[in-house]
Amino acid sequence: GQNIDQPTEMTATEGAIVQINCTYQTSGFNGLFWYQQHAGEAPTFLSYNVLDGLEEKGRFSSFLSRSKGYSYLLLKELQMKDSASYLCAVRDKSATNKLIFGTGTLLAVQP
Amino acid sequence: DAGVTQSPTHLIKTRGQHVTLRCSPISGHKSVSWYQQVLGQGPQFIFQYYEKEERGRGNFPDRFSARQFPNYSSELNVNALLLGDSALYLCASSLKVNYEQYFGPGTRLTVT
Numbered sequence: 001g002q003n004i005d006q007p008t009e010m011t012a013t014e015g016a017i018v019q020i021n022c023t024y025q026t027s028g029f030n031g032l033f034w035y036q037q038h039a040g041e042a043p044t045f046l047s048y049n050v051l052d053g054l055e056e057k058g059r060f061s062s063f064l065s066r067s068k069g070y071s072y073l074l075l076k077e078l079q080m081k082d083s084a085s086y087l088c089a090v091r092d093k094s095a096t097n098k099l100i101f102g103t104g105t106l107l108a109v110q111p
Numbered sequence: 112d113a114g115v116t117q118s119p120t121h122l123i124k125t126r127g128q129h130v131t132l133r134c135s136p137i138s139g140h141k142s143v144s145w146y147q148q149v150l151g152q153g154p155q156f157i158f159q160y161y162e163k164e165e166r167g168r169g170n171f172p173d174r175f176s177a178r179q180f181p182n183y184s185s186e187l188n189v190n191a192l193l194l195g196d197s198a199l200y201l202c203a204s205s206l207k208v209n210y211e212q213y214f215g216p217g218t219r220l221t222v223t
Contacts, residue, residue: 004153030209042115042201042214043154087153096167096208098144101153 002026004102006088011108012078020073020086020105028093034062034073035087037104043087047073075107083109113138115204115215123221124192132187132218136204142166143185144212145177146201154201160185161208189220197222 004024012018024032031050035043049055049064049071061074075082085104092098116135124130136143142161146154156169160179174190183204189196199219203212 035214040219042216045211045213048211089153094167096144096156096159098156098159098167098169099146099154099212100156101146103151103153 002090002100004088004090004100006086006102006105008103009106009108011110012075014078014080014109014111016078017074017076018078018107020075020088020107022071022073022088022102024069024071024088024090024102026090026092026100029066029090030093031091032062032064032071033089033091033099034060034071035089037085037087039085046086078109080109080111083107115202115213117200117202117215117218119218120216121219121221123223125223126192126194128192129188129190130192130220132189132200132202132220134185134187134202134204134215136183136185136202137213140204140206140213141183142205142208142210143179143183144203144205145185145187146203147171148199148201148217150198157187159208166208192222194222196220 006022034046037043047062087104088102089099144159145157148154158177159167163179179185199217202215
């Protein structure tokens with residue numbers, strides 16, 4: 001089966017650091033993506049991991065451990081505009097480019 | 112450069128009707144995928160097309176169909192609409208099948 005788990009909601013304070021975890025069990029693995037989605041808008045690409053380790057991109061970093069089926073997204077120096085849903089998605093290892101999404105983590109950044 | 116465009120933005124239909132949603136990929140992109148996102152959930156894969164051929168299909172009933180045109184734009188058709196079809200329908204384009212996907216703004220479908 002295919003299963004992607006992430007917390008439903010998180011709350012953090014402006015200026016702080018927050019880590020959003022994602023665990024996955026999929027029949028095939030060809031990379032893990034993190035997307036940000038503001039309410040009523042399309043998902044926008046944040047990061048991509050296919051090998052184990054940390055990928056850093058400005059205030060955002062993403063980590064992957066394939067042996068543990070685990071990833072996290074780290075957001076530093078939180079800003080109010082970071083309040084959004086964060087989607088973890090695994091790319092299926094098949095003939096398609098299919099992305100399998102988790103339900104998303106709704107992050108609320110408070111002053 | 113224009114991103115992925117979708118039309119219409121919003122749509123209200125009645126149960127039993129059919130609907131056609133349209134998507135234009137980023138210029139040069141030859142692959143289009145469709146996803147359904149129900150409120151509070153992550154997007155679910157419906158179809159993928161590449162070079163006008165269906166490359167993959169998710170776990171959706173036959174009421175859902177799609178096609179890709181020679182200019183790589185795509186249509187998603189849903190027949191015999193049910194209340195449960197109410198969702199945000201997202202189109203994503205990529206250069207080729209196994210490349211990064213870019214999402215359009217989506218079409219918000221409400222079935223009453």
